[in-house]
Structures are given as C-alpha cells and as structure tokens.
Amino acid sequence: NPPAPQCPAGVWQPWGKHPVAPEDVPLTATCTADEWRQPPPAPFEVSVRFNLNKLTDVDTVRSKAWVSIGVMFYWTDPRLIGWSGELPSTLWGPDCWIFNALTDLVVMPQDFCLDNTATGRMKRYCRYMGTVDFDKLKLQDFPLDVNAINVTFRTASHWMSLDGQKGDMSKGHSYTIVPINEESKEGSLFRLLWPGDINELQLLGVSLGVNKLPVSKSGQEVTTFLIRFHVSRNVPYYYWKVVMPLHLLFLLTMSVFAMGLDQIEDRLNAVITLFLASFAMLYVVEQHLPKTNFLTLVDKLIVVTGVFLLLTGAGVIFVSRVQSSGEDAAELSNRYLAAGLPAIYVVTNMALMFPAIQRKRQMHQMLDSAMTAESSSGHKTPQVANSSTTQTCYVFKPVSSLIRN
Numbered sequence: 001n002p003p004a005p006q007c008p009a010g011v012w013q014p015w016g017k018h019p020v021a022p023e024d025v026p027l028t029a030t031c032t033a034d035e036w037r038q039p040p041p042a043p044f045e046v047s048v049r050f051n052l053n054k055l056t057d058v059d060t061v062r063s064k065a066w067v068s069i070g071v072m073f074y075w076t077d078p079r080l081i082g083w084s085g086e087l088p089s090t091l092w093g094p095d096c097w098i099f100n101a102l103t104d105l106v107v108m109p110q111d112f113c114l115d116n117t118a119t120g121r122m123k124r125y126c127r128y129m130g131t132v133d134f135d136k137l138k139l140q141d142f143p144l145d146v147n148a149i150n151v152t153f154r155t156a157s158h159w160m161s162l163d164g165q166k167g168d169m170s171k172g173h174s175y176t177i178v179p180i181n182e183e184s185k186e187g188s189l190f191r192l193l194w195p196g197d198i199n200e201l202q203l204l205g206v207s208l209g210v211n212k213l214p215v216s217k218s219g220q221e222v223t224t225f226l227i228r229f230h231v232s233r234n235v236p237y238y239y240w241k242v243v244m245p246l247h248l249l250f251l252l253t254m255s256v257f258a259m260g261l262d263q264i265e266d267r268l269n270a271v272i273t274l275f276l277a278s279f280a281m282l283y284v285v286e287q288h289l290p291k292t293n294f295l296t297l298v299d300k301l302i303v304v305t306g307v308f309l310l311l312t313g314a315g316v317i318f319v320s321r322v323q324s325s326g327e328d329a330a331e332l333s334n335r336y337l338a339a340g341l342p343a344i345y346v347v348t349n350m351a352l353m354f355p356a357i358q359r360k361r362q363m364h365q366m367l368d369s370a371m372t373a374e375s376s377s378g379h380k381t382p383q384v385a386n387s388s389t390t391q392t393c394y395v396f397k398p399v400s401s402l403i404r405n
Contacts, residue, residue: 036090037161039174040077046094047074048225049180050208052402053127053193055229058149058201061290063136064102065149068129069227070110071096074121074186075175081120087112087162093124094175095160098132099152099224105130112162123186139289141356142296143238146204146363148228156222171219177210179395189395192402200237204230205367207396230367230396232360242285242298246305249278250345253312257338261330264320271313278305297356301349308345315341367396 051070058065073094080087093112098105111125137147155177157169179189189208196203209226216222253274256267285298295303315337323330 033088033090036088037092037159037165037167039092039157039159040075040079042174044075044175045178046175047178047180047184047186048072049074049187049189049191050227051127051191051193052206053129055149055194055198055203057131058198058231060137060139061287063134063290064131065134066129066131067151068127069151070125070127071153072123072125072180072187074115074123074180077120077122079120080114080122081118083114083117083120087114089161089163090165091162092159093122093161094155095126095158095166096153096155096225097158098128098130099154100132100134100150101128102131102133109160109164136290139292139296140294141359142289142298143233143235143242144297144353144356144360146230146232146360148207148230151227151229153225153227154222155224156220169220171221173221173223176392177223177225179208179210179393188403190397190402192399192404196399196402198231200234201231202234203399204232204364205396205398206230206402207394209395210393212392232364238298242281243301246278246281246301249274250305250308250342253309254338254342256312256316257334261319261323261327261334264316267316268313271309271316275306275309275313278302278309297352300352304345304348304352308341308348312337312341367398 049072051072053068053070054066055068056066075094077092091112097107106129108127108129109124110127111123113123115121115123132149132151134150137145139145155168157172157174158166159168159174160166180186182188190206192206207228207230209224209228211224211226213222213224253271256270259267259270279302281302282299285296285302289296319330319334319337322333
C-alpha cells in the first residue's frame with residue numbers, strides 16, 4: 001500500500017456530535033480508525049442519482065404508497081488518492097433517511113467502493129423500501145386531476161461508515177447535495193427500473209427538488225431532496241366505471257317518454273328506480289376517495305344526473321296533467337321534453353367537465369413550459385423559488401426521457 005494519507009487531527013464523536021468545521025482542522029496526522037469516520041475536508045459536494053425500482057399500492061383514501069428507491073452517492077475523498085487494497089472498515093460515507101416513511105421502511109446498504117483511485121472518487125449505493133405517507137391529493141377535478149406523490153429524503157450531513165456506524169452534524173454542514181452531472185458519465189439522474197405502471201394512474205414524469213431549510217436554533221443545517229412522481233388518473237378507467245354508467249342511466253330514463261301517455265304509473269316507477277340506481281354510484285366512488293368537505297367532479301356529475309332524473313319525473317307528471325286538456329298538447333309536451341332534457345343534460349356535463357379538462361392540460365404544460373433550461377444536460381429549473389426555503393435545484397424528467405432497464 002502507498003504511505004498512509006494524512007487525516008484531520010481530532011477526536012471522533014458519536015451520533016449527533018460529528019466533528020464541527022473539519023476544514024479548520026490541519027492535516028497533520030495519519031488516519032486512525034476513528035479519524036476515518038470523519039468526512040473529507042469540507043466543504044465538498046455529494047452528487048446523487050436514483051434508481052426508481054417501484055411505485056405501487058397507491059392508496060388515495062389513506063394517502064399512502066409503497067416505494068422502492070435506490071440512491072447512489074458520489075463524492076471525492078482526497079485521502080484515498082492512490083489507495084489500493086481493502087478500504088478502511090471505519091471509512092466515512094454520506095447517508096440520508098426518508099422523512100415521510102412509515103415504520104415498515106427497510107434500508108439496504110449495498111455498495112461502498114472506490115470508483116477512481118486516481119482522483120479518490122467514491123460511490124455508495126443504498127436502497128430504501130417501504131410505505132410513505134404523502135400529502136393529500138388535490139381531488140376537486142377527480143378523475144381529471146393531476147397530482148404528485150412525494151418521497152422526501154433528508155440529511156443533516158448524515159453519514160454512515162463502512163462498518164455501519166451512523167451519525168450526523170449537530171451544527172453546520174460538511175457537504176452539499178447536488179444532482180448528478182449527466183455529462184460526467186457517472187449515470188443518469190433517474191433510471192426507471194419498472195415499466196412505470198401504476199394501478200388507476202398514469203406516470204407523467206419524475207422531478208427532484210433540492211432545498212436547504214432554514215438553520216435551526218441549535219445551528220443544525222438540514223437539506224431535503226424531494227422526489228416527486230407526477231401522475232394523472234387513468235381517465236378511461238373511471239369513465240367506463242363511473243361516468244359511462246351515469247350517462248347510460250340517464251339515456252335509459254329518457255325511454256319513459258316512449259311509453260304510452262296513459263301509463264303514468266309505469267313511467268314514474270321507472271324514473272324512481274333509475275334515480276335510486278344513480279345515487280348508488282356515490283357509494284362506488286367513495287371507495288376510491290378520502291372524506292372531503294367538497295364535491296369532486298364525479299360527485300357533481302352524479303348530483304346533476306340525479307337532478308335531471310327528478311326533472312324527468314316532474315315532466316311525466318306535467319304531461320299527465322296536460323293530457324286532461326287534450327291529447328295533442330300532451331303529445332307535443334312529451335316530444336319537447338324527450339328532446340330538450342337530453343340536450344340540456346349534455347350542455348351541463350360539458351360545462352362541468354370542460355374547465356377540468358383545461359386545468360389538466362395546463363398542468364401537463366406546466367411540467368415543461370413553467371421551467372427553463374438550466375444546462376445542456378437537460379436539467380430544468382423553475383423560475384420562482386420558495387420564499388421560506390432556499391431551493392438550490394429543481395430537475396424534471398418526463399417519463400419519455402427516463403432511462404429504462
């Protein structure tokens with residue numbers, strides 16, 4: 001082996017008490033086992049890229065989903081330039097954790113190796129699997145809504161050594177998280193390792209946002225990197241399951257105007273039966289949605305259908321009253337109702353659905369047009385940053401551009 005590299009002198013401190021401001025510590029001592037747990041001289045960058053292994057079991061009602069994401073970290077450790085042989089068992093490496101994960105989270109460290117001996121370039125890979133609790137989806141336009149399922153990684157300069165020892169920094173920071181530079185030939189930012197199929201949903205793309213949170217009162221500096229799976233509903237699925245049955249119920253109700261004018265009892269029985277069937281659809285929709293204090297688009301369509309069924313019943317009674325004045329007037333009223341109610345029903349449905357369709361189109365456009373090109377690598381940055389946190393980077397990749405394996 002080459003001569004032992006020089007390491008910052010100092011005493012290693014356990015979890016929560018990582019050496020502060022290592023850039024101020026002179027490189028005067030050879031590395032001991034504990035000193036290998038210290039990070040390279042700060043500040044330095046840790047590049048990240050992600051393997052998107054799976055997103056499944058998305059539960060809109062409980063706002064939960066099961067994810068499997070692999071994170072590859074890259075950083076440069078000048079202490080390992082020219083190194084050969086096995087790495088020190090106490091060697092420092094970056095780490096993070098999923099902020100919105102539940103108790104079933106499984107973390108599997110897999111790779112920890114020297115990628116380039118000439119530069120001291122290191123890499124490590126860690127896989128995170130489990131259930132995450134994401135923000136409630138915006139469901140006003142359900143099933144034409146466009147939403148995002150968030151997985152929030154956090155680090156306060158967290159680290160995990162090769163032997164599994166963990167820690168973080170109680171003050172300051174030792175490294176900065178940045179997305180991988182795809183021109184460095186260290187890989188693409190996102191790799192989609194499953195077909196992208198999600199029950200009832202369509203994957204539109206994936207984004208990464210890196211945010212520096214305000215410094216805490218104790219001086220700790222936390223960075224979050226937020227992976228967002230941008231999704232929209234599988235509209236045909238809900239159209240054939242919910243909307244189409246509603247339209248068929250209404251069309252079937254219009255058949256009462258084809259019955260004889262003197263069959264008022266049969267006409268009203270048909271309307272009442274179909275009215276109850278339309279409101280049974282509410283219970284079908286409730287299985288797919290959380291309890292809300294507003295009506296979704298589907299709820300409005302169901303209510304509108306119920307109202308028109310009531311109007312149909314009222315029309316049947318009206319025709320029976322007009323019949324006492326003459327058959328010709330009753331026939332004319334029956335014909336007008338048979339033509340007018342469907343026309344008004346179609347216009348009302350279009351008035352409800354068209355704005356939601358427009359909003360969906362706008363959301364699709366915002367994923368691309370509301371971002372400006374950051375570099376030739378294809379990274380895109382929003383023009384407006386969050387005022388409460390410092391957003392250092394935002395990258396969006398449409399599903400068509402994701403590298404697949």
